[in-house]
Amino acid sequence: MLAMDYRGPKRIRVTQKPMPEIKHPEDAIVRVTRSCICGSDLHLYNGNVPDTRVGTTFGHEFIGVVEEIGAEVTKLKVGDHVLVPFNIACGKCHFCKQGLFGNCHESNPMATAVGGIFGYSHTAGGFHGGQAEYVRVPYANVGPTVIPEGMDPEDAVLLTDVVPTGYQAAEMGGIQPGDTVVVFGAGPVGIMAAKCSWLFGAGRVIVIDHVDYRLEFVRNYAQCEAYNFREMEDPVVFIKKTTDWMGADVVIDAVGAEAAGNAMQTITGRKTLMQAGSATALHWAINSVKKGGIVSVVGVYGPTDNLVPIGNVLNKGLTIRANQASVKRLLPRLIEHVQNGILNPKAMITHRIPLEDVADGYRLFSAKLDNCIKPVLIPPSARM
């Protein structure tokens, strides 16, 4: 089968790889019909995530048709078209029982800080991902969800990560009616976080980024204010000024470890990896939220230390909430929102790219070329 193949930082290709096999009685083999390149794949692509081994297939956002099931799979049957949450979750452990499907303890032996994730390095369990024609899906009784009849597959594929992550970012913000919410980052997750902030009753939603076409997109898609930090002397001061010198009630970091905007962070975090990525957005979030406010973090950071202003967190009495989205917990509500037209995820898809051209897709997305917001990969078997 064809699959994306990581060869080193910023080097990938498509190669023929062996077909995935059932390794566990709760496994399913899924023939991929759509997969996405996610902003957090770029951390892998750039070589920033430890234990990203050459030969791995990325891709944690995908949908597909069930081709084969293991002996203990009871909730799926061959032929089902399923959306597959990016978290691999057993449904039985201490954390899954609490709805923390993003923190499963039975899907990743390599690290305790993160659960298993498809195609997200061996730090996240060493699973091949869905940027391929076929993929092994563990715990098929738990995560995969049959795509509801009538739902556009392109809406479904975004329900595997982007939509729940944006939604959970707003949820973790504890947004109260009338609150001012600032979102750092106008990538797909930031766009969705801005859109979902309204669902929690925000009174004002402000998005900060440095790419004009993305700001234009989020302004239209999420009916929010959007500003370019390159045009500001200091984004934190800007937010203080525009909130009557108080700071925002809730600030969402939807950027993570590849943030631009601060030379020192860029050198120490992105270029030399002396810390786990650039924490510029997190600095700005902590410094621009009001005292007693809430910072919600869904941007991906690496596992080692960051130069984060933790003293300010203490002095300001902040609540910081952060997690990978527990997709399974959120899916019923989000499916409802999509079916009722409250959310329109597929409108974020700007590029549909053959799987064979995955290297170009990554370059397009990472270099922000051709006004790319969200690229979707289509395997040859799904084009017939």
Added chain:
Amino acid sequence: MENLRKDYSHIKGWGIDADPENDPTYPMKPHRTDAEQSGYSWERPTQQPVDVEVLHSIERPNVSAVFGTAVPPSGLSGVIRRFAFKYSENSYLHWLPLILADRVNVVEGIIDDFKTGHVPNIFAEKGYNAEWKHDKIGLITKFAVAAALVAGVVVLLNKKDKDDYDGDDD
């Protein structure tokens, strides 16, 4: 070890303000049960057979019931990874060797390519076709800067060689 939880009753007012409704973490309290406070004791799923080398975190007692088998450790990078997994996730001695192993693994990948008669197409693998299509000037500038840097280094090294040679003559 003494179970401190049993002794909380002697602390005046302990738990008096506990409010299950005021839990800022997810999941909210109603999703929890007493059984879930019993530690590492859930009914574990069937264990996936461990038929490849799996490096597991020393912060857990075992291999998780399911795991990926994408790329088992091998070669020099594998040696470094095995070293890294002797240390906890709390240690730089875990993460920094893993990053080093990743870089070594890239070189191993190139050697493997040549061994199997595959010459990597770096231009295509880096997705420069897309950049050429959508940002020609940027790509040309990038290559021009790289070429200028290489040329500068070559000139400097040649100059140094020549100086050394002149020095010997004197």
